[in-house]
Amino acid sequence: MARRKSDSPQKAAMREMMQGYLKENDISIKSGNDVNSIMRDMMSVLLEGALDEELNEELGYSKYDYRNKETDNSRNGHSQKTMRTSYGDMDIAIPRDRKGEYEPQLIPKYQNTVTQDMEEKIISMYAKGMTTGDIEAHLKELYDLDISDSTISRITDKIMPLVKEWQERPLQEIYAVVYMDAIHYHVRSEGRIVKRAVYIALGIDMDGKKDVIGMYVGENEGAKFWLSIINGLKNRGVQDILIACVDGLNGFPQAIEAVYPKTEIQQCIIHQIRNTTNYVSYKDLKKLMADLKMVYAAPDEAAALEELESFGEKWNSKYPKIYKSWSERWATLSTYFKYPNEVRKLIYTTNAIEGFNRQLRKVTKSRTVFPSDDSLLKMLYLATMDITKKWTGRRRDWSQIRAQLEIYFEERLEKAEF
Incomplete structure (x- = not known):
């Protein structure tokens, strides 16, 4: 029987954290849905933490670190946004600034789905014969996403190296x-x-x-x-x-x-x-x-x-x-x-x-x-x-x-x- 490789320090810490989380919340994993639910919670925490750090970088100081504040802008609470992911829908708290200058880069303003997931959907629609204009309208209707046909073309262009590789395969x-x-x-x-x-x-x-x-x-x-x-x-x-x-x-x-x-x-x-x-x-x-x-x-x-x-x-x-x-x-x-x-x-x-x-x-x-x-x-x-x-x-x-x-x-x- 093969032995499991030793965990890296990062993986060991994560394993300990997950075991503690499951035990403290009396959670048992019995199905794929249980895994999806946990992954959705983890992704939500990770995204919110990353967004908070993104705003820290934008403002130039961390929350409550007023001694290093060199701007007249400041935090202004959060807005809720529902993200569609492969693990299901999840609510994300998006931080805001007082002046409205902060534009999240991790989750752009009009995006409410995970990028890779959406790119796969776009390529799948393109494969079914939909035009870039059709795809643009479809995304707007179904996901309320404003993605231009030029952006859709750039996404589908990512497969051109695969086309070339396929044309030249042995x-x-x-x-x-x-x-x-x-x-x-x-x-x-x-x-x-x-x-x-x-x-x-x-x-x-x-x-x-x-x-x-x-x-x-x-x-x-x-x-x-x-x-x-x-x-x-x-x-x-x-x-x-x-x-x-x-x-x-x-x-x-x-x-x-x-x-x-x-x-x-x-x-x-x-x-x-x-x-x-x-x-x-x-x-x-x-x-x-x-x-x-x-x-x-x-x-x-x-x-x-x-x-x-x-x-x-x-x-x-x-x-x-x-x-x-x-x-x-x-x-x-x-x-x-x-x-x-x-x-x-x-x-x-x-x-x-x-x-x-x-x-x-x-x-x-x-x-x-x-x-x-x-x-x-x-x-x-x-x-x-x-x-x-x-x-x-x-x-x-x-x-x-x-x-x-x-x-x-x-x-x-x-x-x-x-």
Whole structure:
């Protein structure tokens, strides 16, 4: 059994004082509420003592020490203030001076809650998508606090180092699948409202667990931009990505081939189908989609190519762009055909990351324009932390999926000593 360390003189004195306090007042601790009550009393005594010392410093002399008094100002009793704390509400006696010049620094005039507690509340509200103006009004209504939106912004700015640390954190050595997608927002920049893309990378590791491994605010997508992102993943420890799933992002295939040349690329079939319908009149839509389903639902790639040719022969005269689009993108659209059904379901759509994006939009829907890139990133980071804390399990059927991946990517996984 471990022995308790010897108390420091300060801790020993406090222990003796607490034991005496409990004994003299016949107090027994039987529940968490009892602890809260005692902590509330202790905090009240400490705060009142600190405030009295603060006023001593302001006036230049201690209470009743009139010989050292060199001011015509003096004490003028106390005013009561109710403070809201994590231990419950408590009444504090705030000292006053005769001239009304004393402004408490420990508990500012319009503050009636403990700073850290309030900062946590502000950050929590920001994470739920509330604007700084909404938070300001909310604090005024609920707590009668006058906190400006600029102060709220400064409080939320305190998380920026955490955002940077999160963006640069080490990653797994290998990911089975990485989904890439973009979500767009409006941001103020140099007096103008501009459109910003937030590029998101969501990875599934070899244990079947998903995580947001990258989030980047940028202006334009392209090979150069994607190359910087993918190099960033490699610098953070990612040695290999087995399969990358994307929604036709410009420049992505070239960029990932430059960094991870063996990575398989799967373009989202669902997005390709949606883009296809842009060309089709309503009266033809049902028949055309039935013929197109014969392509993407084929049992293997050979059968799919035959169905694609049949589709072209039937519809090229009316909708030549559809066949052309599928043919030109076939190399990245058809990747999933080489795998069993369990892996196909994992990669032929980007539903995993789209679901995450929907949750982000739900949080940010009240924000039509963000004041800066940092404010956008702050909110998305906080929302991401809130969303991903529920991602505790692994993907369903992962044991079977992993066994299949280990067969198809045996050599690469062995090199990674995985």
